[in-house]
Each structure stands twice: as structure tokens, then as C-alpha cells.
Amino acid sequence: MSSEQPVLETRGLTISFGGHIAVNSVSCAFHKGTLTSIVGPNGAGKTTWFNLISGQLKASAGQVLLKGEDITGLGAAKRADKGLGRAFQLTNLFPNLTALENVRLAVASRYSIGHNFWQMASRRTDLTDRAMAYLTQVNLAKRADYLVAGLPHGDQRKLEVALMLALKPEVFMFDEPTAGMSVDEVPVILDLIADIKRNQDKVVLLVEHKMDVVRSLSDRIVVLHNGELVADGEPAEVIASPVVQEAYLGASPADLASEQEVSHG
Known part of the structure; x- marks a missing residue:
């Protein structure tokens, strides 16, 4: 050891x-x-x-x-x-947001972009680019615009890993x-x-x-x-x-x- x-x-x-x-x-x-x-x-x-x-x-x-x-x-x-990053047996996501929006919020949180969290996250193209890179890493880029609630369970698990990666x-x-x-x-x-x-x-x-x-x-x-x-x-x-x-x-x-x-x- x-x-x-x-x-x-x-x-x-x-x-x-x-x-x-x-x-x-x-x-x-x-x-x-x-x-x-x-x-x-x-x-x-x-x-x-x-x-x-x-x-x-x-x-x-x-x-x-x-x-x-x-x-x-x-x-x-x-x-x-x-x-401390944690992925759960049951997914822990925002079901009424898209896969991209979920990961973009995680990226925004990681970089502490400010108090106007939701608007800033959606307007910053660099955050979107980083979020897409994480979605690509977990093979979900083609489903970036899908609502999480409509994703199959396996894709939700992959998305949760993307969120954790984004939080570094x-x-x-x-x-x-x-x-x-x-x-x-x-x-x-x-x-x-x-x-x-x-x-x-x-x-x-x-x-x-x-x-x-x-x-x-x-x-x-x-x-x-x-x-x-x-x-x-x-x-x-x-x-x-x-x-x-x-x-x-x-x-x-x-x-x-x-x-x-x-x-x-």
C-alpha cells in the first residue's frame, strides 16, 4: 500500500x-x-x-x-x-430536461458560472461544447436533445456517468x-x-x-x-x-x- x-x-x-x-x-x-x-x-x-x-x-x-x-x-x-462523485443504482437526473441540458448544468456547476445559473448555462457555447464532449464520450451525442424521462434505462445510466465526468x-x-x-x-x-x-x-x-x-x-x-x-x-x-x-x-x-x-x- x-x-x-x-x-x-x-x-x-x-x-x-x-x-x-x-x-x-x-x-x-x-x-x-x-x-x-x-x-x-x-x-x-x-x-x-x-x-x-x-x-x-x-x-x-x-x-x-x-x-x-x-x-x-x-x-x-x-x-x-x-x-466525491457518485453514480447510483437508480438514476439521479432531471427527467424533464434534455440529456444535453442535464450535462450542461453539471459543467456549469463545476465551473461556478454565477448565480443566474440556468440562463448562463444555456447561453454559454463553451459550456455546451464541453457538455457535448461528455455526451460523445458515453455514446449519447445522438440523443442530446431527448428528454431524460423518455430515455431507456441504459441511456439514463450512461447519462449519469456523463454527469459525473463533467463534475470532475x-x-x-x-x-x-x-x-x-x-x-x-x-x-x-x-x-x-x-x-x-x-x-x-x-x-x-x-x-x-x-x-x-x-x-x-x-x-x-x-x-x-x-x-x-x-x-x-x-x-x-x-x-x-x-x-x-x-x-x-x-x-x-x-x-x-x-x-x-x-x-x-
Whole structure:
């Protein structure tokens, strides 16, 4: 692990709902140039941990630090301003605006163009050009003038990635980015995530159930189970570990030991 200061860190991050601890004292640091996949069975606490990091939920205990600054007390919008970018399982867009208008507003927000936000965003051709470049990047340029409400789900997911790219965050957080997409749409998103990773100056976090995606993209895998961090390391090592086989694939350590004995018998 790099000795430099992590871009993002959680320390003892915890949340409970009633008597149920959904995330239990999770501590983890993330350095630039690394793509980390967060995996685990349904109900493991992956999306809840994401919500704690991005500010959608308020922690019961623990801290979130961004570039060494404690941002635990900040809401989601303030965290986004400081460089946390988040794409959701469910799209988070302006449905009655066009795809271009959505991205242009994100570009305008990134460059803080002033208080007369809507008018300025529509009049500045440089903002429009930048927005179109992001739409082109996610293969949506031909649908720039479509209302978001009328776009297929896969296109809405691609548009959400374009919005996040336009905001130029230091941390990219993807929560099942290919969920609900057709087979031919998936490579567009995965290629975009791979491009962000190749940049080497960003942190990329990916919650994903598809292990082929996890294997192909990850530098590191973090495993949550019952709200606790149970494994953290290089993909091959983590995927092969008994605790992950049990938590994620449903096999018990005893079953795995038996299989190994048979295979070596």
C-alpha cells in the first residue's frame, strides 16, 4: 500500500437502524490510481457504506476523511463540491430536461458560472461544447436533445456517468453501474470506468455483483459481510480466500477443504 496520504478514508464507520448494525466499524483507506471493488452478498452493507461515504446517510459513529479533511459532518452536496462523485443504482437526473441540458448544468456547476445559473448555462457555447464532449464520450451525442424521462434505462445510466465526468471529482463511486443494461450497452460503461482508472490520479470505487467485471477491472477487492469488512487485498488472493468463498459464493470452509482434499486425492 502507498505511503502517501490516502485520498479517501473511513475510520470505524458505523450505522445502526433500530437494533440492527448495518455497517459495523469499517476502516479502509483508498489511494489515487486504484480501482477497488466492494463485493459481498445481498444485505452485506455495501450500498449502505457507499451512502455513508457520499453523505446520503449520517453515521452513528466513525469518520469519513477526504484528503485528510474530516467531512463526516457534511451533507452530500458539500461532499460532492469537495470531490466525491457518485453514480447510483437508480438514476439521479432531471427527467424533464434534455440529456444535453442535464450535462450542461453539471459543467456549469463545476465551473461556478454565477448565480443566474440556468440562463448562463444555456447561453454559454463553451459550456455546451464541453457538455457535448461528455455526451460523445458515453455514446449519447445522438440523443442530446431527448428528454431524460423518455430515455431507456441504459441511456439514463450512461447519462449519469456523463454527469459525473463533467463534475470532475477526485473520487468516482459506482454502485452497480451496469444494472438493468442490455448486454450490448455494458461495454460502453465498463470502458469508461477503465479509462478513468487508467488516468492514475483518481480513486475509483465499484460496488458490483458480476464477478467477471470485478476480476477484469479491480486492482483491489474489499469484501463486506453482515456489515463488517472481512477481506481486503489483491483480487486473486481475495477471491480464493475461504472467508470470501463462504460469504460471497455460499460455500463453507469445511466444504472447500473437502473439495481440496478430493482434488488432491
